[in-house]
Amino acid sequence: MSEAAEFEGILETPWYGGVSPFAVNSKKLGMWLFIISDTLTFSALLISYAFVRIFTPDWPRPFEIWPAIAKSSLMTLVLLSSSLTMVLAVSAAHRGNVKKAVNLLLATMAFGLAFIVIHITEWISLIHEGVTPWKNPWNPAVPLFGGAFFGLTGLHMLHVTIGVVYLGVICWGFNKGKWTADHVEVSGLYWHFVDLVWMFIFPMLYLLSVNPH
């Protein structure tokens, strides 16, 4: 074997740079690393919330089935449905069906917007009841209720809002042929992560705060 052929042989093994060891592109690996860091951010917040809450036996549990739980359940349905349209958009993009992928991306954005609108109405009704990040009308001795609620849901809503804008940019670029199916897939990873975080916020903030009476 000549020296050049031997060198080529080494390059083809996974750990010498000839091929990707994980068989993913760098964009996807980068997004996964971002998701890990964001997972730790949300984990820290949720664990802090759990810690504060267990230290406070008289933590308010104000939410009624109607409207708070019904609205938040609807928000969960909307977000889960947006994940389904997103994953189908990624499939369509990889199969080269640009029109279908773009339509599904638009549907995902519409679900995202619906989530934001319902969430804002939920926030407004709570603010009208007198809840702020510093106080709540049910137990003034537990000012952290509002801080925990608006902090966690606010950070999540910020992620959803950024996600809608991100998907809009990707949708435009993919439709123009400026970007590839890989870009759609990477934006999908971000969107599913936002959905995943809600799967913890919804039970911990809403369902565990249902009025026991």
Add this chain to the structure above:
Amino acid sequence: MHANAELDKHDVAGTTKLFATVWFWLLLLTALEVFLAYERVEVHLMVTILIGLSLIKSALIIAYFMHLRFEKLGMFLVIVPATVFCICMMMIMFFPDSIRLTHLPTY
């Protein structure tokens, strides 16, 4: 060439039927969670069940929607164990304190 063929295989993994089934199960588990809240299940039992269900739901989302099930095992091993370890480290003070607190007479 080999790597590209592998990439293509991963990229189109999963069918509409599979994704719709996962979506249906996610909805079903969510409905179960809401039902528990509606029934006002005792809070300690409820938190245990809710976290368990949330973990199942997140595993479904990561495996199927985020395609991790279709990636190489090495990718999974790089991402998941380290993240789970970090989260466990964050919780290292949570369980001893929370269990002690709930056994205090004033709680």
